[in-house]
Amino acid sequence: MDLIRIGDKVVSRHKIxxxxxxxxxLRSAGLSQTDVAAGLGIDRTLVSRLESLGEVRKGKSVAVIGFPIANREEIYALLQDEGVDFALLMSEAERLDYVRQKSGIELFDSIMELIAKAHSYDQVVVIGSDKRIKIIRAVLDKEVVGLEIGESPLKEDKYVDPAEVAAVIRAVKAGN
Known part of the structure; x- marks a missing residue:
């Protein structure tokens, strides 16, 4: 039944x-608790309490960046199953297309946005060459977990072991 009597009140389950x-x-679209509360005419603490009631995982947010990956679809699926918050995986062809399709300023802006996005996560895992891992560590100026798939420069897609990726993600989430 949609209507529920509670004392003198009749409450609509559908409305709730x-x-x-x-x-x-609205929260998953990126609005703050304050903005959501103001927009809906409710108290901000209601938004906060609702999120606390439904919270499944609290802890490190994880981003994974990797290239050039031969089995990237398989790795994407694994990362989704493991609850990774952000993943950017490319094959060598996709990486080259990404660079070629942009002007210098567009490429610079795009890379800066990616750096800012990666920096916003608690933990970043990089799947790539020894040199790329080192560069990303320096740019982000934070702990980066590297999963090396070869020495730089990598010019062809590399197969990445899904079991190894899963182990790294689980260790990162566990705080090990």
Missing amino acids: DTLINEILR
């Missing part, structure tokens, strides 16, 4: 469900 769905939609 609709409001909760909208709160979650």
Whole structure:
């Protein structure tokens, strides 16, 4: 039944469900708790408590960046199953297309945005050459877990062992 009597009140279950769905939609779209509360005419603490009630995982947010990866679709699926927050994986052809399709300033801006995005995560895992891992560590100026797939320069796609990636992700999430 949609309507529930609680003492003198009649409460609409549908109205509550609709409001909760909208709160979650807006928060997952990136709005702050304050903005969501103001936009919906509710108290910010309601948004916070709702998130706390439904929280499944709290801890490190994880980003994975990797190239050139031959089995990138398989690795993407694995990362999704492991609950990785952000993944950017490219084959060598995709990496070259990415660079060629942009002007100098567009490429610079795009790389700066990616750096800022990667820096926003608690933990970054890089799958790549020894040199790329070292460069990303320096640029992000934070702990980066490297999964080396060869010596630089890598000019062809490399197969990445899914079991090894899974082990690294699980260790990072466990804080090891």
